[in-house]
Amino acid sequence: MEKLNLPDYSFSIKETKGKLQIFDKIRKKYVALTPEEWVRQNFVTYLIQEKQYPETLISIEMLVTLNKLQKRCDIAVFNSQGRARAIVECKATNVIINQETFNQIVMYNMKLQVNYLIVTNGLKHYCCKINYNTKDYTFLSEIPVYEQLN
Numbered sequence: 001m002e003k004l005n006l007p008d009y010s011f012s013i014k015e016t017k018g019k020l021q022i023f024d025k026i027r028k029k030y031v032a033l034t035p036e037e038w039v040r041q042n043f044v045t046y047l048i049q050e051k052q053y054p055e056t057l058i059s060i061e062m063l064v065t066l067n068k069l070q071k072r073c074d075i076a077v078f079n080s081q082g083r084a085r086a087i088v089e090c091k092a093t094n095v096i097i098n099q100e101t102f103n104q105i106v107m108y109n110m111k112l113q114v115n116y117l118i119v120t121n122g123l124k125h126y127c128c129k130i131n132y133n134t135k136d137y138t139f140l141s142e143i144p145v146y147e148q149l150n
Helices: 035-049 097-111
Strands: 013-016 019-024 028-031 058-066 069-078 084-090 117-121 123-133 135-138
Touching: 019 035, 035 069, 035 084, 058 097, 069 097, 084 097, 084 123, 097 117
Parallel strands: 084 117
Antiparallel strands: 013 019, 019 028, 058 069, 069 084, 117 123, 123 135
């Protein structure tokens, strides 16, 4: 798989019926190793190992219902009270992150109301902090460590 703009991690990868699968330690099962899944697995490992996000407070492909439409949020991070604090939208490396990508994560946030929105294609990572009092957001220069998610 393609080298990402993240540290190198090792994964359990197997081939089943001619297709590669990667073990997802959050969902505790093997899933199809697509280019987007490669980014998702590397990024969630980055959050756990580099940014101290507790594995038990992370959800992958969490169902979000918006106006009777069911969507899946790539990564959601919760606090110890079970409230979502950050969501991550992952794209394959060949996908250019643009306004449409941000519109997608903002749509999920209409329901979840998190403090941090993160978008990544594995090569470029964007993180913004939402200020609900001023109805504003600020792009951050780096992904916050877990204890900063408040």
